Amino acid sequence: MKVTLKDVARHAGVGTATVERVLNGRGGVRPETVEKVFLAARRLEYRQSLPVAHRGLIRIEVILVRPETSFYSRLNRAFERIAASLGDSITVHRTFVRENEPAQFARYIANPTARRSALIVVAPDHADVVTSVRKAAGLGIPVVQIMTRPAPELPYVGIDNYAAGRTAAHYMSGMLAQRTGSFVALCHSGAYENHKERIRGFSSYLSEKGSNDHRFIEVMFDLDDEHNAMELLQAALRREPGIIGVYSAGGDNKGVARVLEANKARRPFWVGHELTEQTKDYLSRGIMSIVLDQAPEVQARRSIDLALNRLGLIEVEVSAEPVRFLTITPENL
Numbered sequence: 001m002k003v004t005l006k007d008v009a010r011h012a013g014v015g016t017a018t019v020e021r022v023l024n025g026r027g028g029v030r031p032e033t034v035e036k037v038f039l040a041a042r043r044l045e046y047r048q049s050l051p052v053a054h055r056g057l058i059r060i061e062v063i064l065v066r067p068e069t070s071f072y073s074r075l076n077r078a079f080e081r082i083a084a085s086l087g088d089s090i091t092v093h094r095t096f097v098r099e100n101e102p103a104q105f106a107r108y109i110a111n112p113t114a115r116r117s118a119l120i121v122v123a124p125d126h127a128d129v130v131t132s133v134r135k136a137a138g139l140g141i142p143v144v145q146i147m148t149r150p151a152p153e154l155p156y157v158g159i160d161n162y163a164a165g166r167t168a169a170h171y172m173s174g175m176l177a178q179r180t181g182s183f184v185a186l187c188h189s190g191a192y193e194n195h196k197e198r199i200r201g202f203s204s205y206l207s208e209k210g211s212n213d214h215r216f217i218e219v220m221f222d223l224d225d226e227h228n229a230m231e232l233l234q235a236a237l238r239r240e241p242g243i244i245g246v247y248s249a250g251g252d253n254k255g256v257a258r259v260l261e262a263n264k265a266r267r268p269f270w271v272g273h274e275l276t277e278q279t280k281d282y283l284s285r286g287i288m289s290i291v292l293d294q295a296p297e298v299q300a301r302r303s304i305d306l307a308l309n310r311l312g313l314i315e316v317e318v319s320a321e322p323v324r325f326l327t328i329t330p331e332n333l
Contacts, residue, residue, distance in 0.1 A: 038057055038058070038089065058089055058313070059091050059117050060091070060092045060118045060120065060308075061092075061094075061114075061120070062093065062303075063096075063119070063120070063123075064094060064095070064096050065096060065097060065098070067096045069224065072096075074276075074297075075296040075299065078297040079094055079304070082301060090308075090313070092304065093116075099124050102124055105124065105126070105129050106126070106131065109135075117311060118143070118307040119136055119141060119144070120143075120144045120146055121143070121144070121146065122145075122147045122148060124192060125150040125192060125193045126150075133151050133154065134154070142306070142307045144157055144307055146158055146303045148193045149193055149194070150193045157302045157303040157306060157323065159294050159323050159324070159325040160322035161193075161197035162200060164201065164292050164325055165200060165202035165203075165204075166201040166205040167201075167292060168198070168201075168247045168271040168292065169201070169205035169206050171289075171327075172247065173206065173211060175269055176244055176245055180242075181215075181243060182215045182216070182217045182245075183206065183215065183217065184216075184218045184236050185202060185218070185220070185247040186219070186220045186221075186222050186246070186247070186248045186250060187199060188221065188250040195250055199219055199249055202247055202249070203216055214245070217243075222250065222255070224250045226254045228252075229252045229255030230256075233246070233255070233256060234259055245270075246268045246269070246270045248270070250273070256272065257287050260287050260288075269289045270282075270287070270289050271288075271292065272290075272292070273292050274293055274294065275291050283328065283329065284330060286330070289329070290329055291327075291328040292326070293328055295323055295324070302319065302323065
């Protein structure tokens with residue numbers, strides 16, 4: 001059955017004349033209305049492209065943090081590559097916001113610099129930020145949480161962080177089964193639900209299945225800062241010479257590596273996150289034992305697909321299952 005302008009108008013909730021103006025690029029129509037018409041036309045397969053005047057109409061905003069870190073740099077590049085493949089009608093705008101200023105973070109979510117059609121966000125677990133994320137979703141735009149999930153009722157793309165923590169403890173306790181000693185962990189802070197979940201998983205596994213010869217004695221908050229990580233870990237090793245396992249649940253690995261590289265005589269078993277050129281080097285030199293990689297490229301692709309699906313631009317179902325993290329050892333680099 002042939003789709004008509006009336007069909008598009010009915011689905012968009014506007015008049016036929018408005019649809020005609022939009023689809024023929026005549027101007028004089030608000031961007032929000034143009035978007036409604038475009039989405040209705042795409043859903044009904046009335047037209048696959050827009051006039052030049054409306055190119056880039058669908059604006060997906062991605063809010064990230066810490067561009068200086070290898071992980072978020074890698075995630076940013078993945079979004080950049082995906083954006084280049086989406087066609088003229090869709091843009092992916094990437095914004096970096098300071099995570100240590102939650103009030104400013106929340107204001108940015110609530111007051112974007114330009115109209116957004118969908119939002120993908122790495123959201124700190126702060127009351128103001130979470131409230132703003134929920135308000136954005138309440139406006140009717142698709143909101144996707146990536147990496148961390150402080151608002152559990154909203155869509156999330158990322159790994160099962162609780163399972164990642166349990167996996168770290170599984171390997172650590174298994175590989176150190178013949179040794180007696182203590183385990184410690186480092187993470188950014190309490191700001192991110194994903195880090196908290198990793199620590200919960202690590203602790204729960206050791207409580208349920210760990211050996212009496214192993215004690216989980218401390219969690220240190222290094223804010224993913226190299227010097228903080230070095231100072232905290234060095235102090236812990238001085239206080240507790242019996243530390244045989246280190247789990248870095250956050251993003252800083254350089255500080256941990258520098259401490260453990262200098263501790264050759266009694267180097268602990270170290271499990272960390274994110275496969276980078278640095279962690280490849282640490283694995284190959286025996287400083288690091290295991291890396292759990294979150295596959296940020298998969299997270300970026302799935303979050304964009306989920307936003308497009310919610311906008312009605314693609315019909316393919318997007319998996320709601322956690323993204324599978326990868327276990328990397330010196331043997332499968």
